[in-house]
Amino acid sequence: MARPCALVTGASSGIGEAFARALAARGHDLIVVARRRDRLEALASRLRDLHAVDVHVIALDLSVATSIDDLVGALDGMGVVPDVLVNNAGFGSYGAFAELPLDRELCMIDLNVRALVALTGHLLPRMIRRGSGVLLQIASTTSFQPVPYMAVYGATKAFVLSFSEAIARECEGSGVRVLAVCPGHTPTEFQEISGVNRRPTRTAAQPAADVVREALGAMDRGGAHVVVTGMPNRMTTQLPRVLPRKAMSWVVSRAFRPRK
Numbered sequence: 168m169a170r171p172c173a174l175v176t177g178a179s180s181g182i183g184e185a186f187a188r189a190l191a192a193r194g195h196d197l198i199v200v201a202r203r204r205d206r207l208e209a210l211a212s213r214l215r216d217l218h219a220v221d222v223h224v225i226a227l228d229l230s231v232a233t234s235i236d237d238l239v240g241a242l243d244g245m246g247v248v249p250d251v252l253v254n255n256a257g258f259g260s261y262g263a264f265a266e267l268p269l270d271r272e273l274c275m276i277d278l279n280v281r282a283l284v285a286l287t288g289h290l291l292p293r294m295i296r297r298g299s300g301v302l303l304q305i306a307s308t309t310s311f312q313p314v315p316y317m318a319v320y321g322a323t324k325a326f327v328l329s330f331s332e333a334i335a336r337e338c339e340g341s342g343v344r345v346l347a348v349c350p351g352h353t354p355t356e357f358q359e360i361s362g363v364n365r366r367p368t369r370t371a372a373q374p375a376a377d378v379v380r381e382a383l384g385a386m387d388r389g390g391a392h393v394v395v396t397g398m399p400n401r402m403t404t405q406l407p408r409v410l411p412r413k414a415m416s417w418v419v420s421r422a423f424r425p426r427k
């Protein structure tokens with residue numbers, strides 16, 4: 168690949184697809200990963216036509232532990248260490264933890280946490296050896312406090328934020344930058360898949376393309392370890408700094424509790 172290369176996980180829809188489009192428009196060759204090969208192939212074909220970049224499709228279920236070895240093996244086979252890694256693939260669920268299928272909650276941890284750490288763990292040392300690279304780790308506004316009725320999802324995103332901020336500090340001076348991206352409500356397939364569209368209250372929505380524009384703007388400016396996209400989200404994520412923890416979880420519980 169002659170141009171800078173970006174690897175985007177979860178590029179078959181929503182925020183990941185928007186990252187793929189924006190990075191291709193900036194002249195990056197792409198490696199796009201998700202389960203739905205047909206969606207990735209259609210995206211790849213559009214981006215090749217629009218931007219004359221190379222797009223490589225890898226269809227994998229990243230919640231399967233061995234999939235990261237398969238992905239890293241494919242990258243090694245291509246001789247590629249991405250310049251930009253967008254660790255984006257993820258899903259959520261909605262409802263009281265005790266009533267949700269446990270298998271799906273554990274699969275969420277495998278994808279949102281395990282796969283993200285594993286891919287970071289394989290690619291970060293290669294980037295550090297090269298002396299350059301950017302990791303965009305997709306966290307959430309739910310990273311900042313417990314989220315009753317999305318308990319495991321919120322915990323996975325708290326993990327992503329904590330982990331990413333920590334390694335961002337560790338990477339200072341290495342030439343590699345790590346940025347935790349924290350979107351709020353972004354209309355994508357996420358709402359239908361998680362079921363969170365059944366929650367009683369609505370929050371301000373931000374289009375996926377705007378999330379990506381803000382994230383890439385923060386990446387270009389450098390310096391930040393965390394970017395919360397959207398002004399309303401920047402305000403609400405400050406609440407845990409002023410409210411006691413118990414009050415905070417009560418507020419969120421009121422906002423998320425399913426209707427009877």
Ligand SMILES: NC(=O)c1ccc[n+]([C@@H]2O[C@H](COP(=O)([O-])OP(=O)(O)OC[C@H]3O[C@@H](n4cnc5c(N)ncnc54)[C@H](OP(=O)(O)O)[C@@H]3O)[C@@H](O)[C@H]2O)c1
Pocket residue numbers: 176177178179180181182183200201202203204206227228229230231255256257258259278305306307308349350351352353354355356357358360
């Ligand atoms: N939408 C929001 O309101 C919001 C807010 C904050 C943070 N986020 C985060 O943003 C990220 C992207 O979500 P989105 O809103 O764009 O949702 P989305 O439209 O449902 O996209 C999720 C992407 O992840 C991929 N994916 C899901 N399971 C996978 C698996 N097992 N293996 C590989 N890929 C998998 C999906 O592709 P396949 O189905 O083809 O595999 C899809 O490309 C997630 O990490 C989410 O937690 C979303």
